Amino acid sequence: MRSVAEHVAAATALVSALPTEEVSLGDALGRVLADPVNSRTDNPPFDNSAMDGYAVRGDEVAAASDSAPVAMIVSADIPAGSGMPDPLAPGTVARIMTGAPVPEGADAIVPVEHTDAFGGAGGPSTRPRGMVTGTPISIAVAPALEAHIRRRGEDVREGDEVLRSGTRLGPWQIAAAASAGVARLTVARRPRVAVLATGDELTAPGQPLPVGSIYDSNGMLMTALAAATGADVVVLPRAGDDPARLLGVLAEASADLIVTSGGVSVGAYDVVKAALASRGVDFVPVAMQPGKPQGLGVFDGTPIVCLPGNPVSVAVSFAVIVAPMLRAMVGEIEPELAYAVAATGWRSPPGRQQHVPVRINPNGTVEPATGGGSRSHLAASLAHGEALAVVAPETTEVSAGDTVGLMRRTW
The missing domain is CATH 2.170.190.11 (Molybdopterin biosynthesis moea protein, domain 3.)
Structure with a gap:
């Protein structure tokens, strides 16, 4: 079984840095700086x-x-x-x-x-x-x-670095560039990400729900996550559980990265695994919860990440595996893991790094977003989660007052 760190390293090794382009400040929101910004004047002048x-x-x-x-x-x-x-x-x-x-x-x-x-x-x-x-x-x-x-100059001096390369540009960063007298910025091109949720059981939200079907939240989840991470998103046509149809849809994808959900475990109808296992994609267990079954490789020259089908697994896998790939493509600085104190206790599986959607309390402590912890089918818990608590593989139980890692939501 791969460790999380090993799998993330393998994933980021598949992608390459994207070319750069120049944009105006008005078009820079959400982009990642390729070159640092230096002040053209003292500020205040x-x-x-x-x-x-x-x-x-x-x-x-x-x-x-x-x-x-x-x-x-x-x-x-x-x-x-x-x-x-x-x-x-x-x-x-x-x-x-x-x-x-x-x-x-x-x-x-x-x-x-x-x-x-x-x-x-x-x-x-x-x-x-x-x-x-x-x-x-x-x-x-x-x-x-x-x-x-x-x-004069008590904020910055002429020539001082105001923003370093790898910075994702939010409103405050854009204002800093403007105060430095800079009108245009060199940024990485947006990644183009193709997403595909698989499964015959999926029904589009808003449509009548047949017996045995579920609404497709994964397609919307991956689309929103990719867009919130700064990507241009292409939603691929539905392929159901037909391997040939799936291969045809993927072959038409024009993207820097393909992300799928579902069909990667050991079931008899796991379409993604059936279609891609012999085509340069490795399907491996990763020591994480949720999200143990994962697929990773290259399809027709394009890096592809094949995530599990349960919604919390998709959300966690995207944050842990896909987001670092997108950051590597645009040269974004990796965020450091924060830490918080648990307000209540929960159990964690031995030997697997656990990621629990949590709420952040007014006093800064965290607690699971629902009573279900990190179980992968609890899609509703995502609506209440503000971050992911990260529990080390050697920890089997978190007690109130323990310190846990914290991956803050960046969207």
Whole structure:
């Protein structure tokens, strides 16, 4: 029996890195960076204010307090986007808005709330732009040195690496690239994944359900999982349990990877195994639960992964085996295994790495998503699962308070 690590290594060895392409930031969501992103500017690009208030020389208002406010004269009005202001004249303050450049000579910002302008007649909401110079202002709180000033380059300096290659681009990463002045990114081409759920017993959701049939959740599950992992998905036509029909459907697949479900065990009608065992696909037991029976190989030059037919087995097998293959194809950084404390106990089969769909409690502990644990037919448990708890092969029982591995859901 193969270990999980051995099987994943064999699976990722079947795939190759995909070519790259250049996309705009607007088209980059969900893509994986092929080249790192370096900032084209300091960020912030200039010293600017983090508050609406008044730019001051700190030593000139160091004695300010509620009981003895310091009176100053406003010498300038600095809205955001106004360009670089003149240096701050000694003995004066400059009204300044959030994001506006700090004038030379100022070393702190006094928030408007700490002045007599806050909420009163002629305050910041009623004083027109450009008409406050010469206005007296009273400051009631002495600011700390550098208070509310964002200094140039305190986030990143020009040339600093902002995003490393292998990063999957979410909204935060795209914003980081934009703040670095980068408009286009080099990313890996999306993998093209063909999926096929097998079995004469499968009926399309929404159709009348004949006796002895089940609704096809696996087809939708594999399609959604592949798409959520960043792939372009091709759903292959149904092949039923006819080996010749199955071979014909697979032969028409144009993809970087083929993923099937069902028909891989030791039953008399296991169509995938019957059709592919003599065509370059190895069917082996893997020391995992669920998902012990697995098929892996190359069909007509295309890597193919043949998963079991039970829904939880499909979900677990995709996360454990298929997702690393897709990440290898696009050069994505492998996520590290997290850890969590079990809120309750459950049993685990000896000698097999167990993967249990779990809920994450508000206190960070985890518990099985249903009372059924990781049994492979419990499709409903997937709707409640937020992660997979990973139990080592040598562990036969998890007790409340034990630490377990945690594969967080990435879709």
